[in-house]
Amino acid sequence: MSEQLDKQQVINLIGHNHQEMSRYFSELGEQPFRASQLLKWIHQHGVYDYARMTNLSKALRGKLASQTTLDLPEIIKDQASPDGTRKWLLRLADGNSIETVYIPEDKRGTLCVSSQVGCGLNCSFCATARQGYNRNLEAHEIIGQLRLANQLLASDDNERPVTNVVMMGMGEPLLNYRNVVQAMQLMQDDFAYGLSKRRVTLSTSGLLPEMLKLSDECPVSLAVSLHAPNDKLRDELVPINKKYPIAELLDTCREYLKGIPHQRITFEYVMLDGINDSDDHARQLAKLLRNVPCKINLIPFNPFEGTGYQRSSMNRINRFRDILMQKGIITVTRRTRGDEIDAACGQLAGKFTDRTRRSIRISAEDMKS
Ligand code: SAH
Secondary structure: OHHHHHHHHOEEHHHOOHHHHHHHHHHOOOOOHHHHHHHHHHHHOOOOOHHHOOOOOHHHHHHHHHHEEOOOOEEEEEEEOOOOOEEEEEEOOOOOEEEEEEEEOOOOEEEEOOOEEEOOOOOOOOHHHHOOEEEEOOHHHHHHHHHHHHHHHOEOOEOOOOOEEEEOOOOOHHHHHHHHHHHHHHHHOOOOOOOOHHHEEEEEOOOHHHHHHHHHHOOOEEEEEOOOOOHHHHHHHOHHHHOOOHHHHHHHHHHHHHOOOOOOEEEEEEEEOOOOOOHHHHHHHHHHOOOOOEEEEEEEOOOOOOOOOOEOOHHHHHHHHHHHHHOOOEEEEOOOOOHHHOOOOOOOOOOOOOOOOOOEOOOHHHHHO
16 A cells, blocks of 8 residues: 555656656756657657666666656556447556547547546536546546557557547546646647647637636647537536536637637537427527637437437438538538447546545536636
């Protein structure tokens, strides 16, 4: 037990961004370029054993080994769907677990990354919401998902198969702002993964203050979970709407776009049979979004055990898309991938042991305050 505790107090350098890594080395009295060297060993070469980092002095390697770790989450389940989608269940050092999904496409490999153990936002159609919230992931647990995926998927002619990251796994990434930004900085760092900001997308249910902070500090591509064209319905589906209603959300989206010129916001819209999928809803949506440079991503609802909702028919989804397109809004229907292994949007569910705190849900009352 004491050994385990000690291990948790040791710094895990996998989550250190360039700035923190440089600071760490300067505190050791080392040159800042050591940070770039270590980042490359970890994130580009997948080397976690200091003894193999031959361009660092022996004394430095010894110091690193005694003060820090480079531990990654442990893969406890690896599932592959016939369409090529992979889902990994990862166990964290404290016994909690999370899921990460890889979705291969023609020229892209997209990784769907989790940011929290569980989620407290309680969206009515989401499986993750069912388990409640346990804790934020550390930066090393977030970037560790990308490191592991590249490692598991690498082939001789492709060392880093993940070309795009979407922060669309378990959790609300903007409620874990600092650690998520730190991990996204590593995703974009040329000494780590070198992904452009267009290839890193954060999906949020709409936390306005954090969206504004993000546009200043780390303006990645933004996806917003809208799911309804009016406040009455959105209050029901995405309860954080009671705190941050649609008009303010759209103002904030316009503000965000100032930081990423020529880009669009992606609005996600889950297609729930008989709930938000009528012609009238489509027309309301088109009207609502006419002044926001955007595209709409229609997500056929992915069912899970115990849900009361059903997926809209393909005819309905096509009709909804056609109305939006006729009104001039680029609309695509997200292909459902990996549903054979419950890896589709909203189906992710890790397991957690609730030893340290009781599971909490952010209640509607909290959301109003
Ligand atoms: N908390 C973030 C990330 C969530 S997951 C957010 O709210 O944006 C990514 C997308 O999947 C979100 O748009 C989410 O609303 C949607 N989603 C959740 N459950 C779903 C389900 N059962 N079927 C389809 N999409 C779902």
